[in-house]
Amino acid sequence: MKILKQPSTTFFPVPAVLITTLGKAGKPNIITLAWAGVVNSEPPMIGIGVRPERHSFQLLQDSGEFVVNIPTASQVKQVDLCGVYSGADTDKFQLTGFTPEPATKVKPPLIAQCPVNLECVVRHVLPLGSHHLFVGEVLAVQVDEDYLDSHQLVDIAKMQPLAYATPSYWSLGQPLGLYGFSKKNQ
Numbered sequence: 001m002k003i004l005k006q007p008s009t010t011f012f013p014v015p016a017v018l019i020t021t022l023g024k025a026g027k028p029n030i031i032t033l034a035w036a037g038v039v040n041s042e043p044p045m046i047g048i049g050v051r052p053e054r055h056s057f058q059l060l061q062d063s064g065e066f067v068v069n070i071p072t073a074s075q076v077k078q079v080d081l082c083g084v085y086s087g088a089d090t091d092k093f094q095l096t097g098f099t100p101e102p103a104t105k106v107k108p109p110l111i112a113q114c115p116v117n118l119e120c121v122v123r124h125v126l127p128l129g130s131h132h133l134f135v136g137e138v139l140a141v142q143v144d145e146d147y148l149d150s151h152q153l154v155d156i157a158k159m160q161p162l163a164y165a166t167p168s169y170w171s172l173g174q175p176l177g178l179y180g181f182s183k184k185n186q
């Protein structure tokens with residue numbers, strides 16, 4: 001029997017990512033977001049949901065640029081730190097030990113220790129209620145070569161990305177099959 005619950009964002013798993021932004025004063029910040037995902041392929045676009053009360057919100061509004069930094073499961077503590085401290089009063093690069101590194105197409109820095117970085121420019125902002133949806137076009141992608149396989153794809157087994165299912169962080173389990181495997185096996 002199914003229990004009918006109130007409408008909510010009971011939707012999982014989702015990624016937990018680190019978004020870097022840059023303020024007018026030139027100070028970079030990091031925010032942890034779970035409301036983030038791919039919203040378009042051509043051009044490549046990522047949507048992120050950010051509450052107006054976040055320090056990062058103003059930085060996003062001001063600069064119109066951000067970097068999506070995809071962490072590994074081993075970086076879970078830094079991910080949590082960036083989600084419970086505010087850049088309004090804390091330097092989260094100092095707090096986490098993460099190193100800011102210049103991006104190639106946008107002004108906010110990327111996080112050197114995160115193996116995948118997507119440099120984005122904001123194309124649309126949609127106020128939805130509790131959050132604004134910022135839709136960013138991906139202008140450049142950087143991947144640590146140590147995590148690329150022989151086909152130049154990200155080696156997920158090696159990278160071990162982090163997942164989130166409110167209120168817990170998870171690591172991924174085993175791969176179950178390649179896209180389209182069911183048709184080939186018919």
Ligand SMILES: Cc1cc2nc3c(=O)[nH]c(=O)nc-3n(C[C@H](O)[C@H](O)[C@H](O)COP(=O)(O)O)c2cc1C
Binds near residue numbers: 016029031050
């Ligand atoms: C796992 C996790 C996921 C989060 N997801 C979001 C999110 O999607 N949107 C949001 O506005 N805040 C989210 N937060 C809260 C912010 O990360 C948190 O308020 C942070 O301290 C804001 O940083 P800032 O003030 O430096 O911008 C999340 C926090 C955690 C720990």
